[in-house]
Structure formats: C-alpha cells, structure tokens
Amino acid sequence: MPSGLVALFDDVAVIARAASASVDDIAVAAGKAGSKTAGVVIDDAAVTPSYVTGLSPSRELPIIWAITKGSLFNKLIILLPGAILLSEFLPQAIIWILMLGGAFLCYEGAEKVMEKLGGAKHGKTVEDEIADPQAFETQRIAGAIRTDLILSAEIMAITLNELDLPTWWERGLGLALVAFVVTVAVYGSVALIVKMDDVGLRLLRESEVTNVRRFGVFLLRAMPKLLIALSFIGTIAMLWVGGGIIVHGTHEVGIHLLYDIAHGAEYAVAGATGALSGVVGWVTYAAISGVIGLALGAVIAFVLHKVIGYEGAH
Structure with missing residues (x-):
C-alpha cells in the first residue's frame, strides 16, 4: 500500500480519536453544567402542571406536547444561537x-411566599371562570411557553457559564x-x-386485584399532595x-459582601460539624442564598406592585 495512503489513514484515525475525545468531553461537560441547573429545572417541573389545571383530561397530554415543542424551539432556535454569539x-x-x-x-419565589402568607395574587389564577375553553387553552400554552423562555434562558446561561470547552461548536453541542x-x-x-390520577382511577375501576386497586387509590390520594410538594420545592429552588x-x-463583578457572608458562614459551620461538614456546610450556604434571594425578591415585588403598579400577566 502506498505510504501516502497509509499516512492519510493514520491522519484519519487521529482525527477520529480526537473527535471521539471531543464528544466524550462535551458529554462530561454538559453533564456537569446541567447539574448546576437543577434548581431551575425543579422550578420548571413544579410550575408546568398548573397550565393544564382546570382543563379537560383529554387535552392534558396534547397541551404538554405543545409546550414541549415550544420549549425546544425556545432553547434550540432562539436561545442557542444567541448564547454561542x-x-x-x-x-x-x-x-x-x-x-x-x-x-x-428571586422575584418569582418571593411573590409565591408572599401569596402563601396572605398577600394579593397577581395575574390570572386557575379559579377564574373559563368562558371559552379553546381560547383559554391557547392562552395557557402561550403563557407556558413565555414562562419557559425565561426559565430556559436561565438554564442556558447557567450551562454556558459552566461549560469549559474551547471551541464554539463544542459549546454549541454541549448546550x-x-x-x-x-x-x-x-x-x-x-x-x-398530570396523568397520575387518571391511571389511579383506571386501576381502581377496572382491576379486580385488591392490591392493584389499593395502588390506584394511593395514586389518586397522592396526586394533590405531590402537586403541593412540587410547588413548595419549586419555590425553595427558585430562592x-x-x-x-x-x-x-x-x-464576580467585584462586590464581595454577600459572597463573604454566605461562604464565611458555610466554612464556619463546616469546620464545627466534623464528618457531616460537607453536607451541613452546603445546606448553610444554600439557606443563606435562599434568604438573600427572598429579601431581594421581596424588594423587587414591592417596587413592581406597589411603586410601578404592575399586576402580572393577564
């Protein structure tokens, strides 16, 4: 075989190995970066079920599919090119x-806390009367996709900030x-x-096996509690x-006070808790971050609703 062709095959093999290494690097970097978005992801998962509340069960999955397609469009078509640039x-x-x-x-989390404590609700709620189901469904989907755009922008920004990849195309693939x-x-x-209660009801009605029927009852009873838990977890995650x-x-921009307070408390608690230092230190840092988030969000909510008079999307 001509030596030039052998050299070419060697070059191709080297390029292939490099490409394979790049793919592995991208996957690892994406995994690490994606883990940083956990709080926003929890919030997204906690918020979305509310968009099918009050609508026909037969429309739940089509609505979620429409929101899913809108979310992918938000991330891949709108946000990804901007993030790369x-x-x-x-x-x-x-x-x-x-x-x-x-x-x-912070604002969203603080507003939810204030509403739970008896504050005024802003924007439409699921208790509002539905005069035109089709128009209401379209409005719900549009509202969900708008909210998703904001949460997706945060996910993409966090991911981009965490990706340690040298070229724009690697960052693009990671994103x-x-x-x-x-x-x-x-x-x-x-x-x-959102289909958990439907599955539970079907098991209860159609199965003759006692344990299966009991599981159906469990699903029916668990659904409301799960939604409440998700709402709580989502609020904590946002803050x-x-x-x-x-x-x-x-x-990062040169103002160190909040960073010094949060990490100072984290290190102090970690140093005093022995074997549990890592976990307890992190919980301390997360708790202080949440308190800071709640304080900032409350200030923003006050300015928006009391000073500017913004009442939320309708």
Whole structure:
C-alpha cells in the first residue's frame, strides 16, 4: 500500500480519536453544567402542571406536547444561537444575564411566599371562570411557553457559564445536549404527574386485584399532595438558585459582601460539624442564598406592585 495512503489513514484515525475525545468531553461537560441547573429545572417541573389545571383530561397530554415543542424551539432556535454569539464575542455579558435571571427567580419565589402568607395574587389564577375553553387553552400554552423562555434562558446561561470547552461548536453541542435532556426530563415528568390520577382511577375501576386497586387509590390520594410538594420545592429552588446566582455574580463583578457572608458562614459551620461538614456546610450556604434571594425578591415585588403598579400577566 502506498505510504501516502497509509499516512492519510493514520491522519484519519487521529482525527477520529480526537473527535471521539471531543464528544466524550462535551458529554462530561454538559453533564456537569446541567447539574448546576437543577434548581431551575425543579422550578420548571413544579410550575408546568398548573397550565393544564382546570382543563379537560383529554387535552392534558396534547397541551404538554405543545409546550414541549415550544420549549425546544425556545432553547434550540432562539436561545442557542444567541448564547454561542455571546460566548464568542461578548462573554463578559454572561454574568450580567445570569444575575438578571437570578433576580427574576428571586422575584418569582418571593411573590409565591408572599401569596402563601396572605398577600394579593397577581395575574390570572386557575379559579377564574373559563368562558371559552379553546381560547383559554391557547392562552395557557402561550403563557407556558413565555414562562419557559425565561426559565430556559436561565438554564442556558447557567450551562454556558459552566461549560469549559474551547471551541464554539463544542459549546454549541454541549448546550444543545443539555437543552434536549432537560426538556425531555421536565416535560416527560410533567406528563407522568398530570396523568397520575387518571391511571389511579383506571386501576381502581377496572382491576379486580385488591392490591392493584389499593395502588390506584394511593395514586389518586397522592396526586394533590405531590402537586403541593412540587410547588413548595419549586419555590425553595427558585430562592436558593436565584440567591446563589446573585451571591456568585456580585462577587464576580467585584462586590464581595454577600459572597463573604454566605461562604464565611458555610466554612464556619463546616469546620464545627466534623464528618457531616460537607453536607451541613452546603445546606448553610444554600439557606443563606435562599434568604438573600427572598429579601431581594421581596424588594423587587414591592417596587413592581406597589411603586410601578404592575399586576402580572393577564
């Protein structure tokens, strides 16, 4: 075989190995970066079931599918190109976008806390009378996709900030991988959650096996409690993640007070708790981040609703 052809095959093998290594690097980086978005993902999964509340059970899965497609469009068509351009030409803007998203999460979390404590509700609620189901469904889907755009922007910004990949196409693949996995995980979980009561009812009605019927009853009773738990977890996640982004972001731009308070408390508690230092230290940091998020969100909510007079989307 001619030596030139052998050399060419060697070059191709080297390129293939390099490409394979790049794919592995992208997958690892995407996995690490995706884990940082956990709080936003929990919030997304907690918020979405509310968009099918009050509608016909036969429309639940079609609505979730429509929202899923809108979410993928948000991430892959709208946000991904912008994220790549930012990472190439204006990377210093990423931290400010992160902090804007963090402030939004703080506001959303604080508003939910204030509503639970008896504050006024803003925007439409699921208790409103549905005069035109088709128009209401269209409005729900549009509202869910708008909310998803904000949460998706935060997911993409967090992911981009965490991706340590050298080229724009590797970052693009990493972002696309996280976007796809997160979307499937969130809306797949939501589909399972909203159909849980239907499955339980079917098992109860159609099965003659006692244990199967009991499991059906369990699903029926668990559904409302699960939604309440998801709402609570989502609120905590918003405040913790939003506050943590603000703590980290202000430190990155040269304002160190919040960072020093949060990490100082984390290290002090960790140093005093022995074997549990890692877990307890992290919980301390997360709790302080959540308190900071709640305080910032309450200020934003006050300014929006009491000073500006914003009453939420209708």
